Amino acid sequence: MTASVTVLETGLLTTVQDAGREGEASLGVGPSGACDRASYRLANRLVGNAEDAAVLEVTYGGLRVRAEGDVVVATTGARCAGCWPHNAPTALRSGDELVLGVPASGLRTYVAVRGGFDVETVLGSCATDTLSGLGPDVLAPGDVLAVGASGLPMPGVDLAPVTDPEAGDVTVLVTPGPRRDWFPDEAWASLVEQPWTVTSDSNRVGLRLEGEALERNRTDELPSEGLVRGALQVPPSGTPVLFLADHPVTGGYPVIGYVTDADVDRCAQLRPGQRLLLRESDLRGRRRG
Amino acid sequence: MRILPSGSTALLVELADLEEVLGLYAALAADVPTGVVDIVPAARTLLLVTDPAATSLSSVEEAVRATEPRADLGGWGDLVEIPVTYDGEDLEEAATLLDCDAAELVRRHTGTEWTVAFCGFIPGFGYLTSPDWAFEMPRRSSPRKKVPPGSVALAGEFGGVYPRESPGGWQLIGRTALTMFDPARDAAAILRPGVRIRFVDEDAPS
Numbered sequence: 001m002t003a004s005v006t007v008l009e010t011g012l013l014t015t016v017q018d019a020g021r022e023g024e025a026s027l028g029v030g031p032s033g034a035c036d037r038a039s040y041r042l043a044n045r046l047v048g049n050a051e052d053a054a055v056l057e058v059t060y061g062g063l064r065v066r067a068e069g070d071v072v073v074a075t076t077g078a079r080c081a082g083c084w085p086h087n088a089p090t091a092l093r094s095g096d097e098l099v100l101g102v103p104a105s106g107l108r109t110y111v112a113v114r115g116g117f118d119v120e121t122v123l124g125s126c127a128t129d130t131l132s133g134l135g136p137d138v139l140a141p142g143d144v145l146a147v148g149a150s151g152l153p154m155p156g157v158d159l160a161p162v163t164d165p166e167a168g169d170v171t172v173l174v175t176p177g178p179r180r181d182w183f184p185d186e187a188w189a190s191l192v193e194q195p196w197t198v199t200s201d202s203n204r205v206g207l208r209l210e211g212e213a214l215e216r217n218r219t220d221e222l223p224s225e226g227l228v229r230g231a232l233q234v235p236p237s238g239t240p241v242l243f244l245a246d247h248p249v250t251g252g253y254p255v256i257g258y259v260t261d262a263d264v265d266r267c268a269q270l271r272p273g274q275r276l277l278l279r280e281s282d283l284r285g286r287r288r289g
Numbered sequence: 290m291r292i293l294p295s296g297s298t299a300l301l302v303e304l305a306d307l308e309e310v311l312g313l314y315a316a317l318a319a320d321v322p323t324g325v326v327d328i329v330p331a332a333r334t335l336l337l338v339t340d341p342a343a344t345s346l347s348s349v350e351e352a353v354r355a356t357e358p359r360a361d362l363g364g365w366g367d368l369v370e371i372p373v374t375y376d377g378e379d380l381e382e383a384a385t386l387l388d389c390d391a392a393e394l395v396r397r398h399t400g401t402e403w404t405v406a407f408c409g410f411i412p413g414f415g416y417l418t419s420p421d422w423a424f425e426m427p428r429r430s431s432p433r434k435k436v437p438p439g440s441v442a443l444a445g446e447f448g449g450v451y452p453r454e455s456p457g458g459w460q461l462i463g464r465t466a467l468t469m470f471d472p473a474r475d476a477a478a479i480l481r482p483g484v485r486i487r488f489v490d491e492d493a494p495s
Binding site for chain 1: 293294295296297298299301303326327328329330331332333334335336338341407408409410411412413414415470472473477478481482
């Protein structure tokens with residue numbers, strides 16, 4: 001009999017995520033996928049899955065699931081309260097429950113099961129895209145998720161020595177974006193010198209940042225243009241949005257800068273109220289043009 | 290052509306106009322530079338998304354600069370016919386805005402060969418253009434909260450078809466029964482950049 005997992009409680013938001021839909025942006029389909037890709041890949045590695053297997057992405061804890069059949073699971077990302085090993089593979093006996101309390105730091109926890117969650121793909125991915133509505137529905141109590149067949153050997157590690165997501169101020173590197181020249185130097189200085197506060201209307205689409213508004217030196221309309229994860233787009237309010245996994249494929253406001261790709265994963269662990277410090281990367285000098 | 294930075298994984302190529310975008314897109318789509326995983330055309334730009342493990346931004350930039358844009362776009366993409374019932378709520382008003390009557394607007398709309406310039410807004414929504422369509426259609430002053438799927442519409446210099454129910458401010462001139470976007474289909478979107486479109490009046494006497 002194949003194992004499955006029954007969802008009992010989901011917390012604020014739990015979705016199925018994987019590596020996302022690459023290569024479909026020209027159809028208006030965004031990438032979606034796990035917000036914190038490093039934690040997502042680690043979760044799969046810990047249970048011997050392919051790195052692009054489907055996992056659960058839990059927002060601010062609150063997930064409760066029951067194993068129907070024996071399974072091996074691992075949680076990564078935000079470490080949730082509860083007597084549960086984290087960043088480590090663990091066996092759940094049939095009938096056992098996995099209960100995730102509120103995390104001490106960070107926002108998103110990844111739950112991988114050995115064999116992966118066997119969920120129908122849409123355009124090659126199981127990811128729930130909260131912006132476009134593609135992919136499976138957001139999880140709800142009563143959902144039953146089939147567990148796939150395990151393929152790869154177990155990794156032979158008891159515990160991955162990774163640090164927990166940061167509490168307090170988080171510093172990341174930025175480089176100038178395509179429309180840096182739509183802003184005066186004072187605006188760029190303000191971007192990389194002031195602390196930005198993550199607001200509560202942030203989500204998988206992006207982090208809305210609060211702070212002193214950035215002024216533009218051009219007020220004409222920008223024809224929409226393509227963007228990727230990490231873009232710092234400045235709408236007319238003057239306070240930037242940092243785009244995450246479910247970003248739109250194009251945007252009509254100028255992108256002043258980009259958070260370095262590897263740092264975007266850390267941004268995906270920021271909670272409302274936490275402060276984000278954007279620091280200019282010295283990569284800037286190395287780019288020509 | 291200007292090549293603008295877009296983080297550590299992408300480049301934004303800025304061009305003079307939509308025609309240049311289409312010409313370069315056609316050339317790049319036919320011969321995708323190594324390590325480029327997505328090419329996203331828009332009104333004035335092409336975004337090239339790369340796999341950093343497979344290439345560097347500087348080699349992609351070189352490949353783009355060395356690419357000869359396709360000059361003749363006639364007959365480039367597939368030609369798709371979209372059957373339309375021209376009974377849109379805004380048909381009369383849209384015709385008035387173009388100083389003609391409804392029959393003339395339908396004649397112009399069906400008499401034009403359109404090309405999908407780029408997609409965006411929602412999955413499968415294509416922005417259609419044509420050198421033969423020299424009209425500028427104002428958007429509705431207040432957008433609709435719900436535009437029905439299959440609505441055939443006009444706004445600005447563009448034509449479009451709503452792939453699913455969504456909010457929208459375009460002028461609705463008709464509707465098609467075709468499913469414009471179906472992720473379960475091999476080609477999920479009917480409107481892909483480069484595809485040529487002819488609208489066919491279903492009620493026209495044959």
